[in-house]
Amino acid sequence: MGNYTKLTDLVTGSEGSAFITIDGQNRYFFEISKVDASIEFKVIAKRLLGHRMTQHKVVGAEGKGTLTMYNVSPAALAVYQQYIKEGKVPQISIQTTNEDPASTVGRRVVVMRNCILAKAPVAYLDDSSEDLNTVDTDFTFDDVDELESYAFPENMR
Numbered sequence: 001m002g003n004y005t006k007l008t009d010l011v012t013g014s015e016g017s018a019f020i021t022i023d024g025q026n027r028y029f030f031e032i033s034k035v036d037a038s039i040e041f042k043v044i045a046k047r048l049l050g051h052r053m054t055q056h057k058v059v060g061a062e063g064k065g066t067l068t069m070y071n072v073s074p075a076a077l078a079v080y081q082q083y084i085k086e087g088k089v090p091q092i093s094i095q096t097t098n099e100d101p102a103s104t105v106g107r108r109v110v111v112m113r114n115c116i117l118a119k120a121p122v123a124y125l126d127d128s129s130e131d132l133n134t135v136d137t138d139f140t141f142d143d144v145d146e147l148e149s150y151a152f153p154e155n156m157r
Helices: 075-086
Strands: 015-024 025-028 032-046 055-070 092-099 105-112 135-142 144-148
Touching: 015 075, 032 135
Parallel strands: none
Antiparallel strands: 015 025, 015 092, 032 055, 055 135, 092 105, 105 144
């Protein structure tokens, strides 16, 4: 066998699942349609005396993402209602699992902690739409852990 990546070992984005934890209550995040999260470095740029090139330094990091979810659960709106009525924001974590049974790389499990959803669905009606009722929202997270990581493809081990 060759020492190359096989197409069958690439993980399909639709193969996986997500769980959401709100104030310690875990549940399957069934209404999620898409999640895309990343960490971005915060970088300062400075040209010092005697140097003609600008230098860069990492001074922090920020977790950002986007979610598309089907508007079928009261959970997201409940977070906002709790804040509006009581001034409290619950602790939210989102755990994702990528696992494609056709691949030999196994699965990857990541948990993002202290998530804040930028907006929640309240109501949506459109008499000209035949699309599913979804909402797109940005979110931030303060911490991330990789609980399980992919392995090398079987033909590269």
